[in-house]
Amino acid sequence: MLRYILKRLLIMVITLWIIVTLTFVLMVTIPGSPFNSEQSSNETVQANLERHYNLDKPYHIQYLLYIKSILTFDFGPSISQPNQGVNDLLGRGFPISFELGIVTIIVAVISGIILGILAALRHNRIMDYLAMGVAVLGISIPNFILATLLIQKLAVDREWFPVATWQGPEYMVLPIIALATGPMAIIARLTRSTMLDVLTQDYIKMARAKGLSPWKIIFKHALRNALMPVITIMGTLLAGILTGTFVIEKIFAIPGMGKYFVESINHRDYPVIMGTTVFYSAFLIIMLFLVDIAYGILDPRIKLHGKDGD
Amino acid sequence: MKELKNTETIIPSNIPDEWFTKKRQDKTESEIVQRPSLSYWQDAWRRLLKNKLAMLGLVFLMLLGVMAILGPVFSPYEVNQADLPNQYQPPSKEHWFGTDSLGRDVFTRTWFGARISLFVGLMAALIDVVIGIVYGGISGFKGGKTDSVMMRIIEILYGLPYLLVVILLLVVLGPSLTTIIVALTVTGWVGMARIVRGQVLQIKNFEFVLASESYGTKASRIIRKHLLPNTMGPIIVQMTLTVPSAIFAEAFLSFLGLGIQAPYASWGVMANDSLGAILSGHWWTLFFPAFFISFTMFAFNVLGDGLQDALDPKLRK
Numbered sequence: 001m002l003r004y005i006l007k008r009l010l011i012m013v014i015t016l017w018i019i020v021t022l023t024f025v026l027m028v029t030i031p032g033s034p035f036n037s038e039q040s041s042n043e044t045v046q047a048n049l050e051r052h053y054n055l056d057k058p059y060h061i062q063y064l065l066y067i068k069s070i071l072t073f074d075f076g077p078s079i080s081q082p083n084q085g086v087n088d089l090l091g092r093g094f095p096i097s098f099e100l101g102i103v104t105i106i107v108a109v110i111s112g113i114i115l116g117i118l119a120a121l122r123h124n125r126i127m128d129y130l131a132m133g134v135a136v137l138g139i140s141i142p143n144f145i146l147a148t149l150l151i152q153k154l155a156v157d158r159e160w161f162p163v164a165t166w167q168g169p170e171y172m173v174l175p176i177i178a179l180a181t182g183p184m185a186i187i188a189r190l191t192r193s194t195m196l197d198v199l200t201q202d203y204i205k206m207a208r209a210k211g212l213s214p215w216k217i218i219f220k221h222a223l224r225n226a227l228m229p230v231i232t233i234m235g236t237l238l239a240g241i242l243t244g245t246f247v248i249e250k251i252f253a254i255p256g257m258g259k260y261f262v263e264s265i266n267h268r269d270y271p272v273i274m275g276t277t278v279f280y281s282a283f284l285i286i287m288l289f290l291v292d293i294a295y296g297i298l299d300p301r302i303k304l305h306g307k308d309g310d
Numbered sequence: 311m312k313e314l315k316n317t318e319t320i321i322p323s324n325i326p327d328e329w330f331t332k333k334r335q336d337k338t339e340s341e342i343v344q345r346p347s348l349s350y351w352q353d354a355w356r357r358l359l360k361n362k363l364a365m366l367g368l369v370f371l372m373l374l375g376v377m378a379i380l381g382p383v384f385s386p387y388e389v390n391q392a393d394l395p396n397q398y399q400p401p402s403k404e405h406w407f408g409t410d411s412l413g414r415d416v417f418t419r420t421w422f423g424a425r426i427s428l429f430v431g432l433m434a435a436l437i438d439v440v441i442g443i444v445y446g447g448i449s450g451f452k453g454g455k456t457d458s459v460m461m462r463i464i465e466i467l468y469g470l471p472y473l474l475v476v477i478l479l480l481v482v483l484g485p486s487l488t489t490i491i492v493a494l495t496v497t498g499w500v501g502m503a504r505i506v507r508g509q510v511l512q513i514k515n516f517e518f519v520l521a522s523e524s525y526g527t528k529a530s531r532i533i534r535k536h537l538l539p540n541t542m543g544p545i546i547v548q549m550t551l552t553v554p555s556a557i558f559a560e561a562f563l564s565f566l567g568l569g570i571q572a573p574y575a576s577w578g579v580m581a582n583d584s585l586g587a588i589l590s591g592h593w594w595t596l597f598f599p600a601f602f603i604s605f606t607m608f609a610f611n612v613l614g615d616g617l618q619d620a621l622d623p624k625l626r627k
Contacts, residue, residue: 011465011466011469015469018466018470019470022475026478029482030482136608136611139607142558145596247562262566265481268481273481277478281474
């Protein structure tokens with residue numbers, strides 16, 4: 001167990017290092033200095049700015065300073081919004097995005113599993129086709145299109161829900177539907193196929209033969225095994241939801257991390273882009289690591305050896 | 311003895327003799343295979359034909375391909391032909407899909423968008439396949455130390471958040487058709503390589519490969535003639551599922567302002583442009599690109615699912 005965790009930890013650190021190095025290399029290769037804009041065309045000002053941000057030092061020193069600043073959770077300054085760093089944006093935006101993301105995951109997992117179980121139990125009947133129809137639609141419609149459709153139908157035409165900004169639970173409904181539908185569909189399809197597989201296993205027949213109640217069989221015996229593949233794709237789903245927040249926050253004008261990220265892309269505010277990318281990547285990679293460990297702990301069939309984790 | 315008794319009781323004795331057809335008893339004829347022999351691909355195709363949803367997807371994609379090529383040719387309008395007096399015209403005889411905020415013909419732009427989306431999707435999938443086959447093939451075939459080193463590299467790359475890396479690359483390289491495809495494939499091939507490697511690893515231990523090896527067949531020929539054809543099924547399935555994710559990524563990036571730039575039009579760009587227009591009720595500017603993105607992804611997804619069932623040798627009857 002410990003060896004496995006250590007091995008995963010090592011891979012995680014290498015992946016993080018690659019992301020940090022990649023962002024640094026890309027930042028250096030962008031032509032021109034980040035201060036080459038009209039306002040600071042004065043050469044002395046520019047030299048001072050460059051000295052302030054250590055841009056006058058050789059690349060290897062800059063690299064070490066960059067690594068050091070990231071290790072101390074300082075993700076750099078912002079150019080388009082003076083006197084503000086990426087840390088300030090993170091402090092303001094991240095809690096909102098985090099709230100949005102967590103509720104989305106909970107909604108997606110619960111509804112996806114319910115849909116998947118219903119489809120598997122009513123295999124090749126109307127409920128199955130209905131659930132899988134919803135799932136295929138959910139996978140096919142991109143979240144940003146679903147979001148605009150929801151706004152038009154439920155916020156503009158009907159005025160059932162308020163949109164724009166983030167002031168209470170009623171503001172959360174539409175963004176969460178838009179964001180959760182895709183992951184829900186993926187979870188539903190996966191739960192269905194593994195449930196169908198598990199339900200034909202001998203130990204389920206055994207449980208039936210023992211006379212256990214159908215609900216006990218589903219929840220105690222079948223579901224536990226059927227959910228293992230769902231855990232393995234949690235990492236990918238998290239990544240999808242996280243990138244999904246970029247567009248959803250842009251469309252619904254939610255002042256979260258994603259909105260700042262998209263704005264920084266549109267302003268070509270390189271330090272903010274790089275800083276947030278490193279932050280997002282670190283967040284995701286750590287989540288992926290935790291998911292892996294959780295999988296190892298939950299699945300009794302996997303003995304966590306350091307060798308051969310495939 | 312007991313079993314015999316059982317069968318006797320199951321078969322009723324009052325069946326008239328003419329219901330039975332007599333089977334030839336001589337040895338040579340009983341060896342003849344009754345059903346026509348079908349190759350793996352014929353069998354798969356036959357099964358795919360039976361899958362209505364997958365066929366719907368296939369037909370839609372073929373029509374889309376034809377329209378992507380011919381649509382703009384037939385239309386009297388240019389992609390970026392602005393016509394400000396005629397902005398936000400609803401669908402009519404002159405403009406089948408209406409016009410957008412600059413009076414551009416949505417019909418023409420939709421088929422141009424189809425070109426871009428299909429091109430990005432197919433190119434990304436193709437490049438993924440080439441890199442994935444080479445990398446996964448070598449890793450799986452060589453095995454041992456080479457395999458474990460190559461797999462560690464994949465494991466590390468797999469942890470990189472795909473769209474974030476793509477965004478980062480596009481910000482630096484500048485958005486264009488080529489950079490989008492490059493950015494999508496830089497990390498996209500990893501999944502394909504994993505699948506190819508897994509397949510090769512499994513197949514290389516089968517007896518027919520051993521037999522071929524014992525004839526003294528060269529490694530390169532074994533890979534080409536035995537390993538690759540037998541991994542084709544999962545590769546094709548993965549390809550059909552890569553295309554919609556690449557199309558989604560392109561639309562997503564265009565929506566963020568990192569995608570295709572003018573003079574090209576893509577579905578993502580069109581959806582992004584019409585974001586403000588739907589609030590004022592000009593639904594058609596969003597509806598057509600949105601419908602085609604969704605239906606194309608739907609078509610590829612159901613086709614991929616259908617192929618997965620059709621190409622699964624376990625399901626062969």
